[in-house]
Amino acid sequence: MxxxxxxxxxxxxxxxxxxxLSxxxxxxxxxxxxxxTAAIILSEAxxxxxxWLYFRRWVSESVPITLPTPRQGVWMIASTLLMLGIATGVSALGTVFDVQLGRLDQDLIAGKPTMMLVMAALSFVLIAPAEEYLFRGVIQQRLMRSMRPSAAIVATxxxxxxxxxxxxxGRAEGVLLLSxxxxxxxxxxxxxxxxxNNLSVPILAHACYNAILFLTAYVTGF
Known part of the structure; x- marks a missing residue:
C-alpha cells in the first residue's frame, strides 16, 4: 500500500x-x-x-539504460506493432459501437499540421523518455520492491x-474504452x-508508437 x-x-x-510550468x-x-510547443515541453518535463526528485532523494540504485542490442531491437519493433494493433482495434470498436472517442490534446492541435510533426519529434526527445523514466524507471521499479513483477506492471x-x-x-463509455x-x-x-532490463527499449517503442500515430494523422488529415 x-x-x-x-x-x-x-x-x-x-x-x-x-x-x-505550462x-x-x-x-x-x-x-x-x-x-x-513550449507548453507541451514544460508539461512533459x-x-x-x-x-528525478524522488530518485535523487530516496533511491540508491540507478535506472538501467544502454543502447539496445539487436535482439532488444526486435522486441522493440514487435512491441510497437502490438501497440499499434491495439490502438487500431480500439478505434474500430469505437466505430462499430458508435462510441465517441475524443481527446483534449487532439482538439488543441487540430488544424495545425506542423504541430503533428512537432509532436512526432518530441515523442523521441522528450515525451517517451520523460514518461518512461517516471512510470517504468521509477514507479514500476519502486513497486517491484513490494510486489511480484506482474502485479507491479499492472499497478503501474x-x-x-x-x-x-x-x-x-465524451461520455463515460468513450473515456473507458479510450483508457x-x-x-x-x-x-x-x-x-x-x-x-x-534496459529503459531505452521501452522509450524507443513508446516514441515510435507515438510518432507513427502523429505522422499518420498528419498524412491522412492534411
Whole structure:
C-alpha cells in the first residue's frame, strides 16, 4: 500500500509540476504553435522532474539504460506493432459501437499540421523518455520492491492511465474504452522493461508508437 501511495503521489506531483510550468504559456500565448510547443515541453518535463526528485532523494540504485542490442531491437519493433494493433482495434470498436472517442490534446492541435510533426519529434526527445523514466524507471521499479513483477506492471499501468484519461472527452463509455489504449501500452512497456532490463527499449517503442500515430494523422488529415 505504501508503494502504491508513493506511485500515485509521483503521478500527482508530475501533473502539478507540469501544470504550474505550462499554464502561464497558455495564458500568454494561447494556442499558437510556439506556445503549444513550449507548453507541451514544460508539461512533459513534469514527469522527468518528479521522477528525478524522488530518485535523487530516496533511491540508491540507478535506472538501467544502454543502447539496445539487436535482439532488444526486435522486441522493440514487435512491441510497437502490438501497440499499434491495439490502438487500431480500439478505434474500430469505437466505430462499430458508435462510441465517441475524443481527446483534449487532439482538439488543441487540430488544424495545425506542423504541430503533428512537432509532436512526432518530441515523442523521441522528450515525451517517451520523460514518461518512461517516471512510470517504468521509477514507479514500476519502486513497486517491484513490494510486489511480484506482474502485479507491479499492472499497478503501474493503472497509474499511467490517470494523466492520459484526464484529457479524454465524451461520455463515460468513450473515456473507458479510450483508457484501454494507455493501459495496454503501459502493460506492454512494463513487460518489455522487465524482460530486457534496459529503459531505452521501452522509450524507443513508446516514441515510435507515438510518432507513427502523429505522422499518420498528419498524412491522412492534411
Amino acid at each position: 505504501r508503494a502504491l501511495v508513493i506511485g500515485l503521489g509521483l503521478v500527482v506531483a508530475a501533473l502539478l509540476i507540469g501544470t504550474v 499554464i502561464p504559456l497558455f495564458a500568454l500565448g494561447g494556442t499558437s504553435l510556439a506556445a503549444l 513534469g514527469y522527468a522532474i518528479a521522477g 499501468a493503472f497509474l499511467f492511465v490517470i494523466p492520459h484519461a484526464i484529457g479524454y472527452l 484501454t489504449v494507455p493501459f495496454s501500452l503501459a502493460v506492454v512497456m512494463g513487460v518489455l522493461y522487465e524482460r530486457v
